[in-house]
Amino acid sequence: MGKLRVLELYSGIGGMHFALTESSVPAEVVAAVDVNTTANEIYKHNFPNTLLLPKTIEGMTLNDFNKLDFDMILMSPPCQPFTRIGLQGDVSDPRTKSFLYILDLLPRLNKLPLFILLENVKGFETSSARDTLIKTLKECKYHFQEFMISPTCIGIPNSRLRYFLIAKASPGSLPFQTASEILEGFPKAFNEGSPTVSDSYCGSPSSNLKDDRDIIYKLETARDLERKRSQNSEESVRRLQDFLEDEGHRTDMDQYLLPSKILLRYAMLMDIVDPNCRRSVCFTKGYGHYVEGTGSVLQSCTDVQLESVFKSLEGLSEEEKLKQLSQLKLRYFTPREIANLMGFPSHFSFPPNISVKQQYRVLGNSLNVHVVAKLINLIIS
Structure with a gap:
């Protein structure tokens, strides 16, 4: 496979870009898109040679996306519509508008991206936005898998349970047996050689702890x-x-x-x-x-x-x-x-x-x- 052309949406301070670099996958971020001026300043400070588009995603046309000719989308849409503090407005929250716009554009692109990776908060998995995402991926014939993963699963002492989805365009499939349910942690076969951490520490509350209210x-x-x-x-x-x-x-x-x-x-x-x-x-x-x-x-x-x-x-x-x-x-x-x-x-x-x-x-x-x-x-x- 040649060098992947990657589009980084909701780029923030560059977490996805740093992850791409760490993965050692031959790739180039062809554009990063975000409207947060502080995050953009930090992103530009760390990635001065990457094209950073300080605009709303809805402000980009279908033609704008086609011109970027990307093979992969990395994105972390706004999480507030799916949190209690954000009032769980889901698709009625204006901050979900850009994500729904992406899902509307996806089937109409000249070339479907080969890979999609999405991150969001716990709570997204029960949202209407997630249902629309799954419906769109199925219509576009993507193979996909959903996960709930905390960094504790890979030996990092910080609980940050998050929803992830990875998708791969047909033909071909993901390199492990997918499941219709959301997986907790990484697939077992892929996790060999990584720290073996109990499921309770990866995000699921342990059921055998003594329930003492004193x-x-x-x-x-x-x-x-x-x-x-x-x-x-x-x-x-x-x-x-x-x-x-x-x-x-x-x-x-x-x-x-x-x-x-x-x-x-x-x-x-x-x-x-x-x-x-x-x-x-x-x-x-x-x-x-x-x-x-x-x-x-x-x-x-x-x-x-x-x-x-x-x-x-x-x-x-x-x-x-x-x-x-x-x-x-x-x-x-x-x-x-x-x-x-x-x-x-x-x-x-x-x-x-x-x-x-x-x-x-x-x-x-x-x-x-x-x-x-x-x-x-x-x-x-």
Whole structure:
């Protein structure tokens, strides 16, 4: 096969492009398309030689697409229409319009792309947008497979469960036995040689954990603690310390320490991990700005026991509580550390004018590079 011509839609900060490079598949991104000015600035900073079209997809005509003469589409359509925070508007949400436009154009292209790879949030799999996607692929006679995959499946200590679909045009078929149901994790045959991680750590909740509703400490039940201990015992998953920056070589690390008012107000709600942990929760675009449900925070001082600190807080004044909590040296993960967990290479960087808040935001909207690279290898093999 010659060098593939790839069209990257909703290109963001280039996660798909980095995954394509990592896959080592001979390919060239002939165009990247996105309307987000911050993401586009970061994309251009990292891929200065790639044609970047800062326009809406609906603003491109059928002829515009045909001129690009692409063999593969990589895309990650807006996820907000399929999330609770986005009100799950599905196809009625204006942000779905561009995706439906792509599906309308696909059968009318001069040449069907050989390969399609799509990523989206959990929730997309039950949407009307997904139904329209499947209907279109069937009409165009694509062979396809859907997946729910978290990076934990390949030994990365970060839960980021996402929907993926890969499709290959006829004739020919995908290099594994496809199934009508959505697969959890990668196909078994393709996963040989990769870390063997339990299904519960790849995204499915374990059913055999004790359902104990009594709070042990920090609003955590026995079930919560047992689940976290189980995740931290998965030796095939790497430790967080492998993804952290060297604090001794950064003079500005104090800016990531949690402010006093955040500690006092949200300490009980935070997901706290330390460098030896083999788990962290999904980082979202609100990380560093909102606390609850946006990502884990790191306990920098591991000489102090987390459980003993929280059990000592009852009955203390705010000043005394703050003194106890401060021993833990809780901090946010830096944008570079989150990028590491999401598989971005060491040479990925942000332009100097992009604020930390903007960095968190675009990373929260991105995808795991290693997972997508593995899927690209799967679809091409």
